[in-house]
Amino acid sequence: MITLQINGEKHKIDVAPEMPLLWAIRDIVGLTGTKYGCGIGVCGSCKVLLDNSPVQSCLIPVSAAEGKNIVTIEGVSENLQLLQASWLALNVPQCGFCQPGQLIAATALLDKNSDPTDDEINEAMIGNICRCGTYQRIKSAIHRTVELKKQG
Amino acid sequence: MNPIRNISRRTFVKSVGLASGGLILACNTSVFSDKESAGDKELASFNPNLFVQLNADGSLILIASRSEMGNGVRTSLTSVIADEMDADWTKVIVKQAVGDVKYGDQNTDGSRSVRYLFEPMRKMGAMARAMLITAAAQSWKVSVTECTAENHHVLHKSGKKIAYGDLVEIAKNLEVPTELTYKNPKEFKYIGKKLRGVDVEEYANGSAIFGLDKRLPNMKFAAMQRCPVTFGTVKSFDKTAALKIPGVIDVIEIPRMEKPFGTLGGIAVIASNTWAAFKGKEALKIEWNYGDNATYDSEKYMKLITENVHKQGKVGKDVGNVNKAFKNAHKIVESTYQLPHLAHAPMEVPNAVAWVQGDSCEVWAPTQDPQTARKEVSDYLGTPEEKVTINVTFLGGGFGRKSKPDYVVEAVAISKAMNMPIQVVWTREDDIKHGYYHTVSSQYLKASLDKQGNVTGWLNRFALPSIASTFSPGVDYPAGFEISSAANVPFDIKNMKVEVGQSPAYVRIGWLRSVINIPHGFSQNVFADELAVAAGKDPLEFRLNLIGKDRIEETEDPIKYDTARLKNVLKLAAKNANWGKPLPEGHAYGLSVHYSFYSYVASIVEISMPNNKVKVHNVFTVIDCGQTVNRDTIKAQMEGAAIFGMSLAFYGKITAKNGAIEQSNYSDYKMIRMNEIPKVHVEIVESAENPTGVGEPGVPVIAPAIVNAIFKLTGKRYYNLPLSDYGLV
Ligand code: FES
Ligand code: FES
Numbered sequence: 031m032i033t034l035q036i037n038g039e040k041h042k043i044d045v046a047p048e049m050p051l052l053w054a055i056r057d058i059v060g061l062t063g064t065k066y067g068c069g070i071g072v073c074g075s076c077k078v079l080l081d082n083s084p085v086q087s088c089l090i091p092v093s094a095a096e097g098k099n100i101v102t103i104e105g106v107s108e109n110l111q112l113l114q115a116s117w118l119a120l121n122v123p124q125c126g127f128c129q130p131g132q133l134i135a136a137t138a139l140l141d142k143n144s145d146p147t148d149d150e151i152n153e154a155m156i157g158n159i160c161r162c163g164t165y166q167r168i169k170s171a172i173h174r175t176v177e178l179k180k181q182g
Numbered sequence: 183m184n185p186i187r188n189i190s191r192r193t194f195v196k197s198v199g200l201a202s203g204g205l206i207l208a209c210n211t212s213v214f215s216d217k218e219s220a221g222d223k224e225l226a227s228f229n230p231n232l233f234v235q236l237n238a239d240g241s242l243i244l245i246a247s248r249s250e251m252g253n254g255v256r257t258s259l260t261s262v263i264a265d266e267m268d269a270d271w272t273k274v275i276v277k278q279a280v281g282d283v284k285y286g287d288q289n290t291d292g293s294r295s296v297r298y299l300f301e302p303m304r305k306m307g308a309m310a311r312a313m314l315i316t317a318a319a320q321s322w323k324v325s326v327t328e329c330t331a332e333n334h335h336v337l338h339k340s341g342k343k344i345a346y347g348d349l350v351e352i353a354k355n356l357e358v359p360t361e362l363t364y365k366n367p368k369e370f371k372y373i374g375k376k377l378r379g380v381d382v383e384e385y386a387n388g389s390a391i392f393g394l395d396k397r398l399p400n401m402k403f404a405a406m407q408r409c410p411v412t413f414g415t416v417k418s419f420d421k422t423a424a425l426k427i428p429g430v431i432d433v434i435e436i437p438r439m440e441k442p443f444g445t446l447g448g449i450a451v452i453a454s455n456t457w458a459a460f461k462g463k464e465a466l467k468i469e470w471n472y473g474d475n476a477t478y479d480s481e482k483y484m485k486l487i488t489e490n491v492h493k494q495g496k497v498g499k500d501v502g503n504v505n506k507a508f509k510n511a512h513k514i515v516e517s518t519y520q521l522p523h524l525a526h527a528p529m530e531v532p533n534a535v536a537w538v539q540g541d542s543c544e545v546w547a548p549t550q551d552p553q554t555a556r557k558e559v560s561d562y563l564g565t566p567e568e569k570v571t572i573n574v575t576f577l578g579g580g581f582g583r584k585s586k587p588d589y590v591v592e593a594v595a596i597s598k599a600m601n602m603p604i605q606v607v608w609t610r611e612d613d614i615k616h617g618y619y620h621t622v623s624s625q626y627l628k629a630s631l632d633k634q635g636n637v638t639g640w641l642n643r644f645a646l647p648s649i650a651s652t653f654s655p656g657v658d659y660p661a662g663f664e665i666s667s668a669a670n671v672p673f674d675i676k677n678m679k680v681e682v683g684q685s686p687a688y689v690r691i692g693w694l695r696s697v698i699n700i701p702h703g704f705s706q707n708v709f710a711d712e713l714a715v716a717a718g719k720d721p722l723e724f725r726l727n728l729i730g731k732d733r734i735e736e737t738e739d740p741i742k743y744d745t746a747r748l749k750n751v752l753k754l755a756a757k758n759a760n761w762g763k764p765l766p767e768g769h770a771y772g773l774s775v776h777y778s779f780y781s782y783v784a785s786i787v788e789i790s791m792p793n794n795k796v797k798v799h800n801v802f803t804v805i806d807c808g809q810t811v812n813r814d815t816i817k818a819q820m821e822g823a824a825i826f827g828m829s830l831a832f833y834g835k836i837t838a839k840n841g842a843i844e845q846s847n848y849s850d851y852k853m854i855r856m857n858e859i860p861k862v863h864v865e866i867v868e869s870a871e872n873p874t875g876v877g878e879p880g881v882p883v884i885a886p887a888i889v890n891a892i893f894k895l896t897g898k899r900y901y902n903l904p905l906s907d908y909g910l911v
Contacts, residue, residue: 046428053457062395063388067529068610072848103388117386121378121814126385127529127578152857161529161579163825165859
């Protein structure tokens with residue numbers, strides 16, 4: 031038995047310790063907002079926060095996530111909510127599939143950097159592919175969130 | 183006969199998935215054609231296809247018959263009804279239609295949803311508004327001419343008003359009006375405006391259910407190993423190791439179904455979770471009969487089709503006398519362009535949930551074309567289509583891949599064999615290695631110039647495996663629809679010839695966002711740039727001259743193209759980019775303009791090349807797609823198309839060795855990422871012409887504009903893609 035703490039809730043699951051966190055979240059716990067895109071850590075669709083750091087959940091075995099604080103797109107955090115509001119305001123998503131991963135990456139960025147430059151945004155978001163090409167709006171939505179926060 | 187009917191009181195309303203109690207309008211398929219309706223003599227033969235349901239609480243349910251895959255179609259189509267109906271957008275609930283002929287053609291492909299459905303949607307909206315006004319007038323005992331509609335209410339000139347929901351009981355019993363008045367386009371509130379997508383919130387909070395997210399009680403997961411060589415079959419297999427993986431339930435063989443959209447067949451691993459199914463698949467030991475396609479080597483193939491375009495081919499178009507023009511030329515220019523296969527690689531891999539029970543089957547799938555999926559499933563099971571339900575989930579991207587339902591048939595095949603609900607999930611590797619690839623092409627272009635630099639003759643000879651080969655195995659020349667976009671090149675040249683060379687297919691060839699316009703848009707735009715250089719003229723001025731005087735060009739198609747609109751988008755792009763003004767040191771512009779899916783698009787890109795690597799700074803795109811529905815969706819599609827076009831220009835290349843695809847994932851089939859993006863500036867031409875395509879026509883202009891900019895900057899011409907092959911990215 032492995033206990034995962036996801037979005038503040040504890041889940042006891044009976045899986046092989048090497049099962050990637052992604053599949054435990056999606057298929058065992060049943061939270062499907064976290065997406066599979068590549069399975070090898072290069073697309074960012076599966077990103078979650080693990081003790082506040084953005085990680086590719088397709089690469090992390092569940093055993094390594096035990097005892098840590100996991101936040102998925104379904105979880106609530108201040109920056110995530112503010113970013114989601116900007117996502118709506120700027121109509122960011124096209125197909126929407128990559129957006130949970132994009133939002134998690136952007137949340138992690140704002141959690142540790144309240145005023146990122148364009149280059150810092152690029153660095154934080156480079157691991158997230160959007161096949162629909164919504165990058166420009168993602169960048170604008172991050173800037174907008176920062177601006178609104180500054181205005182209080 | 184009026185194709186729209188008030189079906190509020192009819193008993194079958196429930197059976198089509200709507201609750202009774204509201205005002206429900208439906209229309210039959212005749213709205214899609216000019217032909218008179220075959221008639222609705224019997225209720226049973228009346229096939230309602232588009233629905234509007236207004237409930238007493240004011241909520242308005244609108245049915246979206248086309249698939250949502252980032253194209254914004256659930257928003258744009260329904261907003262047309264809502265606008266014409268004077269409805270409040272916040273009260274609209276969009277329901278997705280299942281796959282059924284009663285909805286008319288549902289294939290969400292070819293950038294035509296808005297083009298086909300704009301008028302029928304307006305009609306539905308206008309009809310509902312008229313009925314609500316009549317209902318209000320009746321209840322107030324006044325003349326309808328004294329009433330107007332506004333934001334979900336009917337108003338009387340005296341100042342009193344009533345909410346739409348409160349009119350449902352009366353409107354339900356009204357006959358539909360035979361005469362309709364439409365809104366003046368100047369009064370549109372949603373059409374042609376910026377409107378937030380109806381699904382954006384679900385996308386942003388992770389609650390949107392894509393095919394991959396569908397769950398059924400007791401559903402199991404399946405992964406399949408397919409032969410590395412297209413159409414190869416299983417010789418033998420050993421499942422011992424796979425069955426030892428915890429969670430693996432069974433391993434079964436699924437034979438190939440020899441149809442364009444049939445399953446490729448292979449060995450399926452069924453497990454209690456996706457990961458166990460993937461692990462089980464890796465543990466399989468399979469011997470294959472590779473079959474004829476094992477000889478496919480894409481490098482050798484490129485040489486072969488290039489030889490074929492350097493000798494005489496089959497004639498596809500012959501106007502004037504090209505040979506004579508070439509003989510009398512002041513200058514001859516000739517070039518050969520080579521473009522590789524591409525894969526769709528939508529962010530959500532192909533997947534489907536199927537549950538076969540007895541002779542019935544229900545499917546949940548991210549499909550662009552639920553009717554074709556329904557037909558394929560019914561063929562596979564040998565059961566009538568009425569027994570097959572295809573529920574359309576959200577699509578995590580499609581780009582043409584998800585209008586080919588081989589993955590749906592797989593889920594059905596496994597569910598039937600296992601007698602349980604099954605979700606089949608392709609790995610990303612499966613997606614890259616077993617796709618319906620965008621064609622690989624070689625094109626030879628030759629033109630003559632006179633002393634003044636006018637183009638007097640134009641020859642385009644190309645070879646590429648045809649999409650038709652997927653439907654008629656053995657087809658080994660480009661088909662008519664692949665010739666026409668070369669033949670319809672919008673240049674005013676007296677002597678023109680198009681020829682095609684032999685080019686058999688060794689993999690499944692399929693349409694990918696903007697399809698044949700990728701190779702033709704590339705060669706035409708790069709070659710025209712080369713001709714401008716040969717003529718010693720500015721590319722913009724040269725191109726406007728080459729397109730020539732304003733005229734409507736005849737094509738085989740019912741919609742003709744208008745060279746004035748083509749020149750207009752190019753001029754606007756040049757204006758927006760400030761073409762001609764000095765750019766920062768080390769920067770250059772390249773231009774491109776192309777007509778596809780009945781829309782006109784021009785792009786000008788600004789690049790620089792620090793350390794000999796291409797950096798795209800700005801893209802100025804102008805589109806004329808007629809009457810616009812949702813301007814923000816169009817803008818988003820142009821932004822996305824620029825990135826899609828850049829991905830194929832920089833990195834897009836699928837190759838084959840010994841018949842097997844060499845790439846496997848986003849690691850070796852790369853995409854543009856955040857650090858590489860330009861600023862995309864979009865202008866949408868205001869137009870009252872019929873709405874035309876938006877999803878695809880922004881793609882083909884990007885790659886040639888980049889190549890033209892590189893030439894401007896470096897004096898070096900690149901003829902092939904992707905640019906990563908030259909070390910330029
Ligand atoms: S699925 Fe984990 S990075 Fe792509
Ligand atoms: S919105 Fe479709 S992949 Fe990003």
